[in-house]
Amino acid sequence: MVDFNDEQQRKCYRHTTSHVLAQAVKRLWPDTKLAIGPAIEDGFYYDFDREETFTADDLKTIEAEMKKIVKENIPLERFELSRTEAIDFMEKLGESYKVELINDLPMDAVISFYKQGDFTDLCAGPHLDSTGEIKAFKLTSIAGAYWRGDSNKKMLQRIYGTSFPNKDMLHEYLEKLEEAKKRDHNKLGRELEYFTTVDYIGQGLPILLPKGARTIQRLQRWVEDVEQERGCLLTKTPLMAKRDLYRISGHWDHYLDGMFVMGDPQDEAKECYALRPMTCPFQYQVYLNRQRSYRDLPMRLTETSTLFRNEESGEMHGLIRVRQFTISEGHYILRPDQLEEEFKECLELAKFMLGAVGLLDDCTFRFSQWDPENPKNKYEGTAEQWDVAQSAMKTILDDLGVEYSIGFDEAAFYGPKLDIQYKNVYGKEDTLVTIQIDMLLAQKFGMEYVDTDGSKKSPYIIHRTSLGCYERTLAYLLEKYAGCLPLWIAPEQARILPISDAHVDRAYEIKKAMEKRGLRVEVDDRSEKIGKKIREANLDKIIYMLVVGDKEVEEGTVAVRSRFDADLGSMSVESISDLMDEEVKNYTKHV
RNA sequence: GCCAAUGUGGCUCAGGGGUAGAGCAAUUCACUCGUAAUGAAUAGGUCGUGGGUUCGAUUCCCACCAUUGGCUCCA
The missing domain is CATH 3.30.980.10 (Threonyl-trna Synthetase; Chain A, domain 2)
Structure with missing residues (x-):
């Protein structure tokens, strides 16, 4: 057998x-x-x-x-x-x-x-x-x-x-x-009104509807706050630049097909701009703004960065593969002796964030290396430079005890990557988060620092995302939680359900009180029966349903019904708000 | 970009050479209701877009656009 x-x-x-x-x-x-x-x-x-x-x-x-x-x-x-x-x-x-x-x-x-x-x-x-x-x-x-x-x-x-x-x-x-397909974010996300697409806007250009925008806003603010607490410097750099910039970075040679170019790229007499497919060359200008000393390093630059990539038409998929997207970008500019520590910091940060949203346990790690014989001439730099970068990464990963697979010929054109991979409901794997070692681009841009002995040296750069691409992360969250996101990132955390029209005013009072505490609350003020309101709140994947009738108005309470624990009984507005606050703080997840 | 499938009211789908139906949703009215669907009525579609064949196309053919699953490429 x-x-x-x-x-x-x-x-x-x-x-x-x-x-x-x-x-x-x-x-x-x-x-x-x-x-x-x-x-x-x-x-x-x-x-x-x-x-x-x-x-x-x-x-x-x-x-x-x-x-x-x-x-x-x-x-x-x-x-x-x-x-x-x-x-x-x-x-x-x-x-x-x-x-x-x-x-x-x-x-x-x-x-x-x-x-x-x-x-x-x-x-x-x-x-x-x-x-x-x-x-x-x-x-x-x-x-x-x-x-x-x-x-x-x-x-x-x-x-x-x-x-x-x-x-x-x-x-x-x-x-x-079949069950997995029911969790497909592309279906759920549209049904639950997280996003939509419009034919005449274009492929790979989803519209984030209020719910999707709200969840992503929540994530972005959190990511920016956590990163700043960890010593990152937030930047805001332009979304486009002249081709001159991309020539220096190498994108013009290696990535032109993937870029949205405005103007004729062949016509040297006229100005030609392109939307940015990556943030690197822009953020380097922050470093280059003045002379840097070894004391300035590591410099951890981060940005909530919108990128544009002209993916081929057959490649788009819901929110997972799109042509415009926003990532939690970062470039850590450092001395060679800081590489290990900073790489570790990047990995820890990514793990913390993926853990907080609940995706970490389903991730796998891929050490993406170059192919010296790549026929398409994909890679920059010398074999020596690649060997140094790859062996440095190997040492770090082995020291940290990361279990990884090897992704041959999966490196970026400027260096090896640690890719944190995630699978969608169809089993297709994509990169959620990436941490890359780059020993090439700093030299191309003339980035230097003055070392202790007064000599000028070339820094190393770690390119990394912390939570990755927000659209893609949202997609995976919708699939993981079958549309019912954890309370702390749910677009609507509670819905107040008045029993009859007479209770609507009180419902809005409660909404106001809870919103003052930073909770996201809506009122179902339709003249419908309570059973119907509950049914629809359930279909909308609302976690907390707060029923308000005569009794509650009189007592100043709400009858709490949780999606996961059914009837929690009556409690004061303050108590339910405390309870929800606690869940938000703890990143509580129900799967 | 390549291979294939799909595209009918907001959603899920039926139909089929003689200009279209169902359920849910929506709107209006009545009901003012205590934990997963109150009832009645009404409205809503040049059948993805553009060509072609035909007396006549939503139905057949072609092109394009979009969606889906792969391939290639990539966060």
């Missing part, structure tokens, strides 16, 4: 399922060419090259054929061929992608195949012994995918699927997926 808790066995099981998928496709459409078909985190996929496109109906046909193959209980047989035999074998089958794969294998590689009846695939394995061992599977979607992940190469058709050792587990997984 397959032990599905064991990653190797799970992958093996699903990998074999992908072979069954390929066999089914080859039986149905023999002209289809095979590319690759690995197991992935929650299932598997197989990439095909076929003239006609696969339709949703085709998936059903393929599933039916797969069921047959499983029923036939075909044994999988492994065999090896020499390189020339292997190429010859695949060429005869017309599998040009497989030939390319074999050609790219190292000379000393063992070239193995797995044969199941009328189907043979190039594969390192391992595999199940027989197709009959597959008990439950489902094809989930069709997508385009470039051959070898290269956008210059042909786009193939990828079929995604998943498989499990029994039907119950499959159903459970599919149901979990």
Whole structure:
């Protein structure tokens, strides 16, 4: 039996399922060419090259054929061929992608195949012994995918699927997926009126509605306050600049495609401006404003910084991938001997903030490194500079005991990064927070400090975010809390529900009193029954519902109903305000 | 940008070559109500936009725009 808790066995099981998928496709459409078909985190996929496109109906046909193959209980047989035999074998089958794969294998590689009846695939394995061992599977979607992940190469058709050792587990997984989709911020955020988009404003340019704006305002004020308490200096720098600035920073060479440019970038005779895609070169001007001494360092510059990036049209996603966004930006300018301490400070700050909003536990850490051979000439600087920066970061991360994965070729063009990653409800991962070491840009901008011995030195720079991008963070918060944000960042913390019109005046008195204490409170003053008001407050994900009727008016109280604890009984306005204050102070979370 | 799917009143969706329906929401009126939907009535859509085919298009075709899931790229 397959032990599905064991990653190797799970992958093996699903990998074999992908072979069954390929066999089914080859039986149905023999002209289809095979590319690759690995197991992935929650299932598997197989990439095909076929003239006609696969339709949703085709998936059903393929599933039916797969069921047959499983029923036939075909044994999988492994065999090896020499390189020339292997190429010859695949060429005869017309599998040009497989030939390319074999050609790219190292000379000393063992070239193995797995044969199941009328189907043979190039594969390192391992595999199940027989197709009959597959008990439950489902094809989930069709997508385009470039051959070898290269956008210059042909786009193939990828079929995604998943498989499990029994039907119950499959159903459970599919149901979990459905449940997760209900938390999709892109749906919830629109329904609950956190944000919206308008066709004629443009892709990736969401409008934050009052609720979204309020939560983000709350977060921004908090971030700015916490950062200033920790010795950061808030700046406000321009949102655009002449191309001259980006030439110095390197953005013009490395990032032009991602920038919104005003004017003709090729026309040197005329002025050309661009919206900023990053804050770095602007904030450096703060440092450069006068001569700096070693005593000034570290200088921790922060900014609630709006950025513009001309993402390609297919890449936008709700509030997670947008073209205009605001990040909790920071550039720490420091002496080399301060690198470790300041990096640690950045990481602690990010962890504190992610912890306060409740996202930290679901984060993973990625050490993003450069690829010295990157064909697109993505990186600046010398191999020596990169080695210094990367080994410094490695030492720091290891000293701090950070558990991280390596992100090869994921570095910024100016240095390595520690990326704090988060997954959305579909399992897609994006960067929430990033902390980067930069030993290049200071020199480009002529940033120096006068050291103890009177000599001029070049500082190091840490680029970092603390809470990351506010839009993206809001998206993840909506997904994490299924639309019901923790009290301290909830746009509406309490709703007062008068029993009848006679209690509305008192309701507004209470609202005023609570607002004086900094609480965000609304009144449902419609002439509706209390049951309806409660229902709708619940649908609006309101945490505290304060009911006011004759009894409460008389006693000067409110009847408190909590979304999480139901009826809390009558209490004074002061008591409920104290209780809420306490929750706000403690960043209390209900999940 | 690439591959695919989708686009019908505020929302969820039905329909289909002869200019459109349901539920919820909205509005008005009545009810003034004690912890998850009071009732009745009314209004609301050139069926994403622009072309084409047709006697006639929301329905068929093309282009564009937007949304969704992938790929590539990235916070």
